Amino acid sequence: MSMASEGLTPVLAVQEVEASGLGAAVAASLGRGARYLTMAASDHREDEGRLRVDVVLAPGGPGPLEVLRLHLPPQRAEYASLTPILPAVHWDEREARDLLGVVPLGHPDPRPLVLPDDWPRGLHPLRRDVPWDVHPASAVGAAWSARLAEGEGVVHMPVGPVHAGIIDSGHFAFSLMGESILHLDVRLGWKHRGVEKTVEGTPWEEASAAVERVCATCSASQQAAWSEAVEQILGWPLPPRAVWLRTILLECERLANHINDIAALPAGTGYTVAAMAGSVLKERMLRLAAQAFGHRYLFGAIRPGGVARDLDPAAGTGLRQGLGELRGDLERLTQRMLRHPGFVDRIHGTGVLRPSTARDLGGVGPVARASGVRQDLRLDRPYLAYRQLAPLLVVEEEGDVAARLRVRIREAAVSLELLDRLLHGLPPGPWRAPAPAGAERASGLGIGACESPRGAQVHYLELRQGRIFRLRIRSSSFANWPLLLEAVPGNLIGDFPLINKSFELCYACSDR
Amino acid sequence: MGKRTVPLLSRSLQLRHVDAGSCNGCESELAAITNPIYDAQRFGVDVVASPRHADVLTVSGPVTRQMEEALRRTHQAMGEPRLVVSVGDCAAGGCPFAGSYASHRGVGEVLRVDAHIPGCPPSPADIVRHLRALMGQV
Numbered sequence: 001m002s003m004a005s006e007g008l009t010p011v012l013a014v015q016e017v018e019a020s021g022l023g024a025a026v027a028a029s030l031g032r033g034a035r036y037l038t039m040a041a042s043d044h045r046e047d048e049g050r051l052r053v054d055v056v057l058a059p060g061g062p063g064p065l066e067v068l069r070l071h072l073p074p075q076r077a078e079y080a081s082l083t084p085i086l087p088a089v090h091w092d093e094r095e096a097r098d099l100l101g102v103v104p105l106g107h108p109d110p111r112p113l114v115l116p117d118d119w120p121r122g123l124h125p126l127r128r129d130v131p132w133d134v135h136p137a138s139a140v141g142a143a144w145s146a147r148l149a150e151g152e153g154v155v156h157m158p159v160g161p162v163h164a165g166i167i168d169s170g171h172f173a174f175s176l177m178g179e180s181i182l183h184l185d186v187r188l189g190w191k192h193r194g195v196e197k198t199v200e201g202t203p204w205e206e207a208s209a210a211v212e213r214v215c216a217t218c219s220a221s222q223q224a225a226w227s228e229a230v231e232q233i234l235g236w237p238l239p240p241r242a243v244w245l246r247t248i249l250l251e252c253e254r255l256a257n258h259i260n261d262i263a264a265l266p267a268g269t270g271y272t273v274a275a276m277a278g279s280v281l282k283e284r285m286l287r288l289a290a291q292a293f294g295h296r297y298l299f300g301a302i303r304p305g306g307v308a309r310d311l312d313p314a315a316g317t318g319l320r321q322g323l324g325e326l327r328g329d330l331e332r333l334t335q336r337m338l339r340h341p342g343f344v345d346r347i348h349g350t351g352v353l354r355p356s357t358a359r360d361l362g363g364v365g366p367v368a369r370a371s372g373v374r375q376d377l378r379l380d381r382p383y384l385a386y387r388q389l390a391p392l393l394v395v396e397e398e399g400d401v402a403a404r405l406r407v408r409i410r411e412a413a414v415s416l417e418l419l420d421r422l423l424h425g426l427p428p429g430p431w432r433a434p435a436p437a438g439a440e441r442a443s444g445l446g447i448g449a450c451e452s453p454r455g456a457q458v459h460y461l462e463l464r465q466g467r468i469f470r471l472r473i474r475s476s477s478f479a480n481w482p483l484l485l486e487a488v489p490g491n492l493i494g495d496f497p498l499i500n501k502s503f504e505l506c507y508a509c510s511d512r
Numbered sequence: 513m514g515k516r517t518v519p520l521l522s523r524s525l526q527l528r529h530v531d532a533g534s535c536n537g538c539e540s541e542l543a544a545i546t547n548p549i550y551d552a553q554r555f556g557v558d559v560v561a562s563p564r565h566a567d568v569l570t571v572s573g574p575v576t577r578q579m580e581e582a583l584r585r586t587h588q589a590m591g592e593p594r595l596v597v598s599v600g601d602c603a604a605g606g607c608p609f610a611g612s613y614a615s616h617r618g619v620g621e622v623l624r625v626d627a628h629i630p631g632c633p634p635s636p637a638d639i640v641r642h643l644r645a646l647m648g649q650v
């Protein structure tokens with residue numbers, strides 16, 4: 001995305017800070033209206049004799065992304081945890097402690113996040129001297145220490161990692177008083193595949209197929225953020241047609257997800273007719289995607305420098321027509337849902353995420369916008385075709401299941417509108433630009449970000465001699481998991497599936 | 513395709529699914545087989561909420577080390593006869609992350625696999641076709 005094509009405007013501003021000054025630097029940046037984007041620890045012992053932690057923030061207005069950089073000696077890789085002043089980094093800090101042995105002193109949660117509880121202490125798989133395929137004998141993840149509420153009459157109910165339906169693996173620990181949920185804890189990491197270690201050392205030209213398989217439902221967003229990071233490092237501007245096509249792909253993905261998430265809610269209340277009608281609309285959307293771009297989940301669609309294939313005129317017309325038909329059917333379905341008294345009764349006032357909680361914990365995407373958070377990267381830092389065609393910002397204030405549903409319904413309509421204009425105005429010309437000279441040996445840091453269907457998707461990428469030195473993927477679901485834990489207590493256990501579906505968090509990209 | 517068919521299961525196949533480290537693409541397609549378009553129930557195929565009710569264990573993903581134990585226990589909880597079907601290229605060892613510190617190289621390293629459904633992901637139509645083959649219906 002073409003922040004890199006802005007010519008002389010620097011894209012990143014790196015500022016080195018002392019361990020003792022990191023908190024103050026982050027607080028100052030937040031005080032100027034900046035927003036936290038991602039954090040990445042990396043192992044630079046080979047050449048610099050130290051470890052590195054980069055905290056990345058987007059300034060309140062235009063201007064380069066701020067990278068606050070901390071160097072840590074390997075024998076004392078510690079710093080004062082940022083979680084107390086920036087709760088959004090809560091899970092990032094746990095992950096960095098697991099994978100790189102960078103210790104946030106005073107962090108409120110000492111437990112591992114992505115590695116199993118019985119993983120050997122001191123073995124940090126993203127340290128560069130740890131072999132990619134190290135297989136310690138323990139570490140099968142059988143047990144974990146859930147945080148539970150205690151007291152007379154309190155019942156503990158573990159659920160997962162295997163679930164009754166066809167969903168991803170994860171473990172919930174409920175503390176119940178009768179049917180009321182007092183407390184919820186979650187254990188993820190079951191799907192941790194070692195994605196980031198696996199791609200280390202891979203030439204950037206060969207990494208796209210792995211990157212797009214981190215998560216199918218937000219694959220195009222992964223591809224877009226990844227490609228932007230590569231293009232930023234290489235200084236590789238996109239031709240206008242590629243900019244447009246990429247935006248079309250991202251909006252198609254948003255639409256498929258929003259339809260899926262809209263249809264998932266009636267399923268959570270036993271309103272089967274609407275759930276089934278919604279599943280048919282989702283299928284139609286996946287087929288439109290496959291006809292236009294060759295894959296139902298858009299694998300292999302976006303590549304650094306542009307897109308992987310052109311959209312031929314007949315396919316473009318077919319897509320536009322198909323979307324037009326979908327629009328009417330989706331409208332009819334959602335209107336019917338919002339008139340169903342039983343359904344409406346279940347979703348109102350259920351699973352309330354307070355606006356202050358959403359803001360303080362760094363919520364993203366439709367979940368945050370349904371709690372009044374006015375944030376959308378498409379508008380806050382316009383990229384691709386959003387520079388010319390700004391989508392409408394959709395915000396609701398109530399923060400309940402109904403508000404999250406309404407945000408998705410309204411955003412789906414905005415996407416359909418946007419897609420119609422994009423397909424109508426698709427500029428001619430090449431859909432991919434040749435790589436700049438020396439691309440195969442490029443080095444540098446790039447940060448790609450886009451607004452995926454579930455919120456900010458951020459790829460932090462360091463290349464060395466054309467190969468991946470460090471890739472950290474911070475997905476929208478990773479940002480929103482801690483919010484779910486705040487919205488659930490006080491509700492009935494029978495409403496949990498409904499609340500959970502209204503967040504519709506992904507495990508695959510959170511665990512990696 | 514099914515290497516082993518069980519006559520008892522030719523008219524009704526109850527599935528229990530375990531995600532053992534997928535990208536969720538295989539789950540999305542598997543969930544679609546019971547939508548009104550593919551309607552796998554008309555062939556006697558359904559998804560059940562307990563391994564104790566299931567004839568077939570479908571598994572996606574390369575089998576992460578953390579899911580190994582849960583996968584084994586789910587399999588053990590099923591009654592006989594029981595079949596294991598790996599779904600998607602990852603489950604057959606084709607996952608880009610297979611063999612890392614966190615992951616096996618497919619379901620075959622953990623359980624005996626009776627049939628495999630290839631694809632990344634296999635489409636709902638592919639899944640239904642393979643399950644019907646397993647039942648001896650096609």
Ligand code: SF4
Nearest residue numbers: 535537600601602632
């Ligand atoms: S086979 Fe493909 S779709 Fe299925 S889990 Fe693997 S990468 Fe995802």
